[in-house]
Each structure stands twice: as C-alpha cells, then as structure tokens.
Amino acid sequence: SDAADSWDVSEGLILSFIRQESSFVADAKPPRTKILWVLPGPRASSAYGYPQAKEGTWSDYRSDTNSYLAERDNFRDAADFVGWYVDRAYRIAGIPKSDPYRHYLAYHEGVGGFQRGTFKSKRWLMGVAKRVDQKARSYDNQLASCRDKFDSGSWWNPFS
Numbered sequence: 001s002d003a004a005d006s007w008d009v010s011e012g013l014i015l016s017f018i019r020q021e022s023s024f025v026a027d028a029k030p031p032r033t034k035i036l037w038v039l040p041g042p043r044a045s046s047a048y049g050y051p052q053a054k055e056g057t058w059s060d061y062r063s064d065t066n067s068y069l070a071e072r073d074n075f076r077d078a079a080d081f082v083g084w085y086v087d088r089a090y091r092i093a094g095i096p097k098s099d100p101y102r103h104y105l106a107y108h109e110g111v112g113g114f115q116r117g118t119f120k121s122k123r124w125l126m127g128v129a130k131r132v133d134q135k136a137r138s139y140d141n142q143l144a145s146c147r148d149k150f151d152s153g154s155w156w157n158p159f160s
Helices: 002-007 011-022 055-064 075-093 101-109 109-115 123-151
Strands: 032-035 039-043
Touching: 002 011, 002 123, 011 055, 011 101, 011 123, 055 123, 075 101, 075 109, 101 109, 101 123
Parallel strands: none
Antiparallel strands: 032 039
C-alpha cells in the first residue's frame, strides 16, 4: 500500500507483476543455462528476488530513490521498485498507470524496448501480459471487497 500510494499505482498491478516474476519467492533467480545439455551453466541474467530486477535497473532505482539499502528479496523494497518502474514508464513512454498490460510489456522489454515494439514479435509475451493484466484487475477487486467488509465493521461477523 505504501508503494501504491507513493507512485500512484494500483496494488493489484504491483502484486500481479511480483506474482508473474517470482511467484512471491523472495530469492527467485532465473534458471541456469545448460552446458552440453546436462551441466549447469551460468544464469541467463542478473535478475533476482521478488521483482526479478536486473542489477543495472536495480542500481538505477536505488540511486533515483536514495534507497541505497533496498534489497530485491525484501517485499516492501520490491513493491516500491515495481511502483517506481511503472512511474518511470509512464513519464518516459506515456503509458497510463491504469494499463497493466502495456506496463508489463515495458517491464519485461525495458521502456526503450517497449517504445521500439520489440514485444510485437513475441506472441507468448503478449499472452503473459494479458494474464498479468487480468490478475491485476482481480487483485484490485479482491482488495476492494476486503476493504468494504473491513470498513463496514462486518469483517468479524460471519452472519452479516
């Protein structure tokens, strides 16, 4: 909620990105490549943690936000990173913050890649972005329903 408020981004969008990127696993890493089809090789990228942020982008985030102690395996920091990235894509590429689909494409491809349309040749990625969009809207609806129940005072009463 802090990240959503700070960056004016929906909580559902933040949660759906983290779910897609790491399945809410704090120390998630990309799979290793294979050497000779069997031996474990290097990882495909430096992506790590809840947001699967690469080292360079994470460094930009820490510098831009003066969050030098932020860690990719800390959920609060990861949520703030996603909010920062969405805000950045909004400012650079003009993607409305209410559009999880296009924001996920920019998150995956980088804002420059999004602007160049690199996702257009990746049908599978557009399918993933559609699912992320649907999940973001589902999370937002669930959170709104929970807030309604909590705010009405009936959250503790199973008969209301």
